[in-house]
Amino acid sequence: MKTAARKIIDVFTNRAAYDRFFKSLRYALYVIVHPFDGFWDLTHEKRGSLAAANFILILSLLTSVFRLEFTTFQFIKVNLERANFLIEMLGILLPFIIFVVTNWALTTLFDGKGTLKDVWIASAYAMTPYPLIVIPNTIFSNFLAEEEDTFNYFFHDFSIVWSALLFISAVMMVHAYSIGKTMLCILFTILGMAVVIFLLLLFFSLISDAGAFFYSLYKEVIFRLY
Amino acid sequence: MKKLAILLSLVFVLTAVSPFAFAQADTGYSYNYDFWGEVTPCPDPYAVKATLTHIELGLDTKLSKAQGLFVKDNLIYICDTGNNRIVVVEFADEEYKVVDIIDSFEGSDINTFNSPNDIFVTDDHYFIADTENNRILKLTKDLKLVLEFLKPDDINFDKSITFLPSKLIVDGADRVFCLVKRVNKGIVKYENNGRFNGFVGATPVTYNLFDYIWKTWIATDAQADAMADFVPTEYDNIAVDSEGFMFVTTTNFDDGSLGDGGVNPIRRLNSLGKDILIQNGDWYVIGDVDWANLGVYTGASKMVDITALDNGTYFALDRTRGRIFGYDDQGNILCCFGGNGNKDGYFRMPTAIEHMGQDLLVLDSQDAQLTVFTPTYYGKKIFAAIYEYQQGRYDESAEEWKEVLMLNGNNELAYKGIGRALLRQNKYEEAMNYFKIKYSDKNYGDAFQLYRKQWVEDHIVTIFIVIVLVLVVPLLIGRIKRVRWEVKAFENGSKKNN
Numbered sequence: 001m002k003t004a005a006r007k008i009i010d011v012f013t014n015r016a017a018y019d020r021f022f023k024s025l026r027y028a029l030y031v032i033v034h035p036f037d038g039f040w041d042l043t044h045e046k047r048g049s050l051a052a053a054n055f056i057l058i059l060s061l062l063t064s065v066f067r068l069e070f071t072t073f074q075f076i077k078v079n080l081e082r083a084n085f086l087i088e089m090l091g092i093l094l095p096f097i098i099f100v101v102t103n104w105a106l107t108t109l110f111d112g113k114g115t116l117k118d119v120w121i122a123s124a125y126a127m128t129p130y131p132l133i134v135i136p137n138t139i140f141s142n143f144l145a146e147e148e149d150t151f152n153y154f155f156h157d158f159s160i161v162w163s164a165l166l167f168i169s170a171v172m173m174v175h176a177y178s179i180g181k182t183m184l185c186i187l188f189t190i191l192g193m194a195v196v197i198f199l200l201l202l203f204f205s206l207i208s209d210a211g212a213f214f215y216s217l218y219k220e221v222i223f224r225l226y
Numbered sequence: 227m228k229k230l231a232i233l234l235s236l237v238f239v240l241t242a243v244s245p246f247a248f249a250q251a252d253t254g255y256s257y258n259y260d261f262w263g264e265v266t267p268c269p270d271p272y273a274v275k276a277t278l279t280h281i282e283l284g285l286d287t288k289l290s291k292a293q294g295l296f297v298k299d300n301l302i303y304i305c306d307t308g309n310n311r312i313v314v315v316e317f318a319d320e321e322y323k324v325v326d327i328i329d330s331f332e333g334s335d336i337n338t339f340n341s342p343n344d345i346f347v348t349d350d351h352y353f354i355a356d357t358e359n360n361r362i363l364k365l366t367k368d369l370k371l372v373l374e375f376l377k378p379d380d381i382n383f384d385k386s387i388t389f390l391p392s393k394l395i396v397d398g399a400d401r402v403f404c405l406v407k408r409v410n411k412g413i414v415k416y417e418n419n420g421r422f423n424g425f426v427g428a429t430p431v432t433y434n435l436f437d438y439i440w441k442t443w444i445a446t447d448a449q450a451d452a453m454a455d456f457v458p459t460e461y462d463n464i465a466v467d468s469e470g471f472m473f474v475t476t477t478n479f480d481d482g483s484l485g486d487g488g489v490n491p492i493r494r495l496n497s498l499g500k501d502i503l504i505q506n507g508d509w510y511v512i513g514d515v516d517w518a519n520l521g522v523y524t525g526a527s528k529m530v531d532i533t534a535l536d537n538g539t540y541f542a543l544d545r546t547r548g549r550i551f552g553y554d555d556q557g558n559i560l561c562c563f564g565g566n567g568n569k570d571g572y573f574r575m576p577t578a579i580e581h582m583g584q585d586l587l588v589l590d591s592q593d594a595q596l597t598v599f600t601p602t603y604y605g606k607k608i609f610a611a612i613y614e615y616q617q618g619r620y621d622e623s624a625e626e627w628k629e630v631l632m633l634n635g636n637n638e639l640a641y642k643g644i645g646r647a648l649l650r651q652n653k654y655e656e657a658m659n660y661f662k663i664k665y666s667d668k669n670y671g672d673a674f675q676l677y678r679k680q681w682v683e684d685h686i687v688t689i690f691i692v693i694v695l696v697l698v699v700p701l702l703i704g705r706i707k708r709v710r711w712e713v714k715a716f717e718n719g720s721k722k723n724n
Binding site for chain 1: 261262662665667668670671672674675678
């Protein structure tokens with residue numbers, strides 16, 4: 001059984017692994033223009049890979065930071081003294097993870113065909129337009145003046161809408177749903193995400209309260225002992 | 227050890243004679259807000275020139291609850307409200323001297339004042355808001371009554387309220403614009419014959435959707451009656467600027483709506499009562515942008531008075547923290563200074579602000595004193611830069627801004643002013659740098675468009691060559707490859723034939 005690190009090293013050293021990775025990565029370009037056909041084959045024909053999916057996901061996270069840092073200040077003003085890029089990245093990563101887990105949890109109950117891995121891979125592939133459009137858009141923004149901001153906003157929003165449509169078709173194809181059932185599924189996934197976030201907040205709030213209790217107990221004991 | 231002592235004494239001597247030692251003269255806590263709304267300290271734009279109490283002025287009784295202040299040329303009129311008199315102070319030869327005390331006049335049954343709250347002086351007349359006597363008086367300069375403006379006998383004016391005129395201004399045609407306590411319909415306007423001529427410039431009514439729905443559909447009639455009415459708010463003070471527009475301030479608003487421009491505590495009204503205040507700064511004209519609700523002084527700035535200088539800048543007086551906020555004619559914040567306290571230049575209950583030339587006069591009712599501020603070198607340079615810009619001498623203005631920048635490297639207007647001058651000299655790239663430092667996107671965009679145009683024109687040959695290379699070279703390569711392939715195929719074919 002190979003470890004994850006071993007697999008990553010394989011991509012650079014093993015020619016076959018390298019080819020498999022790039023073939024599955026290149027397949028993302030096919031998926032974004034042929035969503036129904038593409039997402040079906042992605043999981044059912046094993047055309048995609050977890051490595052490529054994670055690559056796209058990490059690229060998307062980096063893109064969001066790249067956009068904040070390198071878009072001309074005329075369009076996006078970031079107070080670099082106060083900005084935290086890890087938190088910025090978590091702003092995409094956490095909703096992604098919660099979406100995937102919630103979607104999987106729901107579809108397992110409502111005879112979806114996809115496994116957790118399938119949903120993860122398909123969702124990550126659905127994010128492809130974001131880095132693909134936003135990286136050139138960010139570079140291009142530096143050749144634009146303040147009046148021409150529409151170009152920048154249009155392409156950014158366009159990539160988001162494209163990704164959103166891909167997410168819908170990904171859910172549809174991975175679980176082999178009809179369009180109506182997909183819409184219902186997406187709606188319930190969003191509601192489910194709200195529930196998960198609520199539970200997480202509750203959990204962390206309780207944990208920190210409990211932690212504070214034990215800490216004050218410890219302090220009290222120490223105070224008595226000395 | 228001895229060496230250390232020598233070194234230390236050398237350091238002390240050097241610091242004492244270095245130019246930095248002069249910076250110690252700044253004792254205030256002047257500051258400004260940067261693009262991110264963070265407080266950045268700045269040199270004092272104003273310094274205290276004099277503090278005048280009844281002792282300095284040579285009055286027998288202390289000023290009491292003084293509310294109103296007016297400056298006409300070199301004469302200062304202080305409404306000594308609690309003592310029912312008006313003190314006239316003359317500024318001559320760098321000295322402030324009382325030249326007159328007005329406490330009675332001829333031509334009326336009640337020929338004294340009762341709590342006069344404000345005074346306005348024109349070339350020929352005094353206009354006095356004689357508050358507790360429920361009237362506004364128009365007196366000649368030799369104190370003879372010309373006209374009384376009384377409670378309007380009009381259907382629009384609520385009969386039930388006592389007529390308490392508090393603040394007033396007079397326009398060029400002797401028409402009186404007056405604020406009356408507990409009247410929220412706007413500014414009361416009188417014709418020059420004393421006839422009431424309606425209200426001007428009521429504040430727009432603000433309420434949120436939730437309150438509206440709650441009050442209209444959900445609450446019972448009894449509950450709705452108990453809730454606050456959606457009515458305009460009362461103005462607190464009024465001033466007139468050099469162009470004849472009215473500046474008004476209000477302190478009755480919801481602090482939460484300040485940040486998004488939902489309420490305008492400072493308004494500049496035209497003759498129709500429309501707000502024409504220009505707010506082009508990074509922040510709305512609201513005084514403090516950021517405030518903590520900790521300690522003694524809580525809440526947003528509450529402007530009790532305002533004065534507009536001849537160069538279009540205006541200074542508002544904040545009751546909450548005793549601060550003075552300066553703005554230029556575009557609504558950019560110039561500086562914030564002053565505060566609550568007992569030092570010179572600090573206040574306990576500031577009630578009125580006026581200007582004499584570029585000096586600012588602030589009346590404090592609790593300290594019973596008048597504080598006179600005069601611009602420092604830094605303040606004068608800012609005014610000079612603004613003046614030059616208004617005269618259309620942009621390069622001279624930039625030179626003044628450069629001086630300002632030497633004193634304060636954070637001054638946003640200085641960067642923008644220099645940038646604009648560079649832009650006019652076609653130095654686009656340098657201008658862009660200045661604009662970028664202070665996140666001035668509109669100006670940067672203008673400079674960038676010109677820079678880009680120039681760059682393309684300068685490099686048109688290179689661009690053409692690159693395009694040709696990109697288009698033609700692959701074609702040529704394809705052609706060569708094809709020819710080679712054909713040659714090879716021919717050779718192979720001829721080999722086969724052999």
